[in-house]
Amino acid sequence: MYRKLYYVWLTIAICMLYTLYSCHSSGGVAEEQVPDTISYNFNIRPILSDKCFKCHGPDASHREADLRLDIAESAYKALKDNPSSHALVPGEPMQSEVYRRISTKDTTEQMPPASSNLKRLSPYEVELIHKWIKQGAKYEKHWAFVAPHNYPVPQVKNTTWPKNAIDNFVLQKMERANLEPNPEADKERLLKRISLDLTGLPPSIALMDEFLGDKSPNAYEKMVDKLMATPQYGEKMALHWLDVARYADSHGYQDDNYRTQWPWRDWVIHAYNENLPYDKFITWQLAGDQLPNATKEQLLATGFNRNHKITEEGGVIDEEYRVSYVTDRTNTFGKAMLGVTLECAHCHDHKYDPFSQKEYYQVYAFFNNVKEVGLQSTVGGPETYAKNPMMQISNDDVKKILTFVNKRDTDKLIVSIMTDSDKVRPTYILKRGNYDAHGDQVEAGTPKSILPFTNNYPKNRLGLAEWLFNKNNPLTARVFVNQMWQEFFGKGIVKSSGDFGMQGDLPSHPELLDWLAIDFRDHGWNIKRLVKQIVMSATYRQSAIVTPEKQKEDPDNTLLARGPRGRLPAEFVRDLVLASSGLLNPTIGGPSVNPYQPPGLWENATSGRGILANYKQVHGPNLYRRGMYTLIKRTVPPASLGIFDASNRDQCEVKRLRTNTPLQALVMLNDPTVLESARVLAAKLLQDKSTSAEKITKAFRLILSRHPQQKELAILTSYYADELKTMKKADAEKLLTVGEYPVPPNLDKVTLAAMMKVVDTMYNLEEAITKT
Structure with missing residues (x-):
């Protein structure tokens, strides 16, 4: 009897273990793992896109069984090969062929089939689809094409951590994942972070001492306000927009001659x-010439196009x-301001x-009426540095109107701007995108799925700007807020910041994105207010230290x-080196410059015509301008910047790639700007009346924006002592020849070379060029 009971209990235990294993590995999923309400946009569509749309999606050339699962009408209708069955039967998972095929063990019926090379759905994904069908299999309009929802600021358990509403949205997700935020970064690292993020420059020692000495509760906010009030704030913010606007100093194509934009x-x-509020910032660039009584500043803004x-x-x-x-302007508008891949509809739907x-x-039609031709002139003198339509900027303009333009000479200055023809140029659908294959004629308009273009708007670029800032436009505020978030966190709430469409990434914090978008819009499109909100948040102020637990749970820091x-x-990177050494020329604006560059790069990749046929390096203070003022020749962009993933400005770019290659290390080891900066800073240190340890500490603070630890200081001072002992005078003299900035004649060359190598070592630390 006992033996029989033993086998009964053993059988029950085995069955329970098998059931538990099945729920977590191959059969089902525990009910509490699945959300209470299933969203097509956020739970189902990513699965279908990854596992089903290859054969049952929008691409007719690869579609199987005449079944589309991306639109409800097709998914609900009777199957072509089996009229008695349906892919989806709302409320009835067991009668839905989709669920039956993804859950069956019969390999001859499983979907996706093995021949597709697509992975099978996980048990969790199967259960999501099961519950979605049970709840009615409701399709939703793509989240990004629905106007932002005004979500309330969520309640959180840890009420002491949030600094503003941003933190409540972020902390809510962390608490659901059983994660805790990092403590706030120490003051030195925090100052380095906000200084680099708000000005693109490292903090000076005076600024560090001021912040460290300020014990008031609002010391951080005061420093944020101070940095945002500097003119360098505008330079830092502008760099991203130069990528978006594909700004460059040459025309492109083979001749690639100079331009004065x-x-x-x-x-x-x-x-x-x-x-300038974002709505005006964009409206002036899109249609400044069409504003009533347009000013010269508003005309200049249209140079964007x-x-x-x-x-x-x-x-x-x-x-x-x-x-x-015209195509370029249309594509740029789609990517920069709508965050969609509009260009994919250039040749077909x-x-x-x-x-x-x-x-x-229809969008193309807004940009198709400019007074321009394909070829205005071939390579020539200053008259070709801008193309019609264009505007001349006189010295009188700079004195009275365009006071921000850094024009220092009396030469004629011309800039390409926007002006439309009086007569509307007809716009046609171009068959397969070919310039000479005219299809049906169309009028200016916008995609209805985003927001219809009603008769309330004028059918010109000014009307397009009004449409863009309509309160019901679902994309405008979201896209810019996301780009700003990307500037401070390295990636946007929507990771694919140039693609909010069906194939783009879902927002990691959709409620936060909508809240920020509405808040930004309802507070007058105030960019500085948005930036301050972000950097004042506890989310932004956290230490960047990665614990093993967080690395395992959230390796990409999505939460x-x-x-x-x-x-x-x-x-x-260039700016940090120049600023820390004291070489940086702080002049704002003006023409671009040619700093050090390896010889022969332009000469080996040019038609031999125009003033950019040969590279002419600048001298004196212009050698030490900020990186954003380095001249960009599109066919041969600056090598040192390109190696660090700068844009060559061929087309609109809302997010740069970020790579880590040996070439970047070689630039930091060998670039004349880095070596010269190390030499100049070393010379300044040696002229201080201080110990070697104090000199090295000062350099460390200038470059890494913090005091060195005792171990770090000991290593660097020991290295300096070793170099003093082993450095030969001939080697020192050779080392000191780099760069044009004069070497102080009163300094011992061996001592200077030894200190230069110590400083150069600091520039080559990963931390030096990293925001932490």
Whole structure:
């Protein structure tokens, strides 16, 4: 009897273990793991896109069984090969072929089939679809095409941590994942972070001492306000927009001659410093020329639309290139301001997003009436440095109107701007995108899936700007807020910041994104207010230290349970080196310059025509301008900046790649700017009346923005002593020849070379060029 009971209990135990194992590995999922309410956008569509749309999606050329699962009508209708069955039967998972096929053990019926090379759905994904069907299998309009919802600020358990509403949204997600936020970063690292993020420059020692000595409860806020009030704030903010606007100092294509669009760059810096509201910032750039009684500043702002490449090569087909210019402006508008891949509808209807080819050319029509031609002139003198339509900036303009333009000479200065023809140029759908294959004629309009373009708007670029800032436009505020978040955290709430469409990433914190978008819009599109909100948050102020637990639970820091960390943009790497050494020329604006560059780069990649045929390095203070003022020749962009992933400005770029390559280490070890900066800083240190340890401590603070630990200081002082002993005079003299800045004649060359190597070592620490 006991033996029988033993086997009964053993059988029950085995069955329970098997059931438990099945729920967590291959059969089902415990009910509490699945959300109470299943969202098509956030729970189901990512699964279908990853596992099903290859054969049952919008691409007709790869569609199987005439079944589309991306639209409800097709998913609900009777199957073509089996009219008695349906892919989805709302409320009835067991009668839905989708659920039956993804849950069956029969390999001949499993979906996706093994031949597709797609992974099978996980038990969790199967259960999500089961519950979604049970709840009615409701499809939803794509989240990004629905106006932002005004979510209330959530309640959290840890009520002492949040500094503002941002933190409540972030902490709510952390608490659900059983994570705790990092403590606030120490004051030295916090100051370095906000100084780099708000000015693109490291803090001075005076600024460090001021912040460390300020014990008031609002010391951090005071420092934020101080940094945002500096003119360098505008320079830092402008760099991202220069990528978006594909700003460069050459026309592009083979000849790639010089252009004078830099006054537009001066305006962008000025606009950020003056805190021009975002709606005006964009409206002036899109349609400043169409504003009533447009000022010269508003006309200059429209240079945004003329930053695209322009040919100067004889023999081209005029209309082909004119069409390419209009296409560029259309694509840039879609990516920069709507955050969508509108360009995918240039040749055919968009395969994933609800944009037809007709709608693409309706947007195209807004930009198709500019007084321009495909080829205005071939390579020549200053008269070709801007193309019609253009505006001349006189010395009188700079004195009275465009006071922010850094024009220092009396030469004629011309800038390409926007002006439309009096007669409307007809716009046609271009079959397969070919410039000369006219299809149906269309009028200016916008994708209905985003927001219809009603008769209330004028059918011009000013009307397009009004449509963009309509309260019901679902994308405008979200897209810019996301770009700003990306600037401070390294990635946006929507990681694919240039694609809010069907194939883009879902927002990690959708409620926060909507709250920020509405708050930004309802407070007058105030950019400085938005920036301050972000940097004042406890989320931003966290230490960037990664614990093993957080690395395991959230390796990509999606839940923001630690502070932002990442390498500086290319231009700011240069700026940090120049600023810490004291070499930086703080002049704001003006023409771009040619600093040190390896010989032969331009000469080996040029047509041999124009003033950019040969590289002419500048001298004196212009050698030490900020990185954003380095001249960008599109066909041969600056090598040292390109190695650090700077944009070559060929097209609109809302997010730079960030790589880690050996070439970057070689730049820091060998670039003349880095070596010269190390030499100049070493010379300044040696002229201080202080001990070697004090000199090294000062350099450490200037470069890494913190005091060295005793171990770090001991290693560096020991290295300096070793170099003093082993350095030969001939080697020292050779080392000191780098760069044009004069070597003080009163310093011992061996001592200077030894200190230079110590400083150069600090520049080559990973921490030096990393925001932590």
